[in-house]
Amino acid sequence: MDLKQLRLDTGIKLMKLAEILEISRQQYSNIEKGKGKMNAGRIEKLSKKFNIEPLLILKAWEETKSNEKRC
Numbered sequence: 001m002d003l004k005q006l007r008l009d010t011g012i013k014l015m016k017l018a019e020i021l022e023i024s025r026q027q028y029s030n031i032e033k034g035k036g037k038m039n040a041g042r043i044e045k046l047s048k049k050f051n052i053e054p055l056l057i058l059k060a061w062e063e064t065k066s067n068e069k070r071c
Contacts, residue, residue, distance in 0.1 A: 004032040004064070032064065
């Protein structure tokens, strides 16, 4: 599961995640497209919001980047 699918499955708005990460909506959109930057702080904040382990966020990020390379 990639980051976008994780967000859609939980019903959280893109703008809300951007606010949590203290970045613009466009920056978070780029992260979901595999074009933005991910770091430990963002992984931690997302894991808290989604209530899942940070490793699962990292795996979702890897899937997101993998999907981008296929396009």
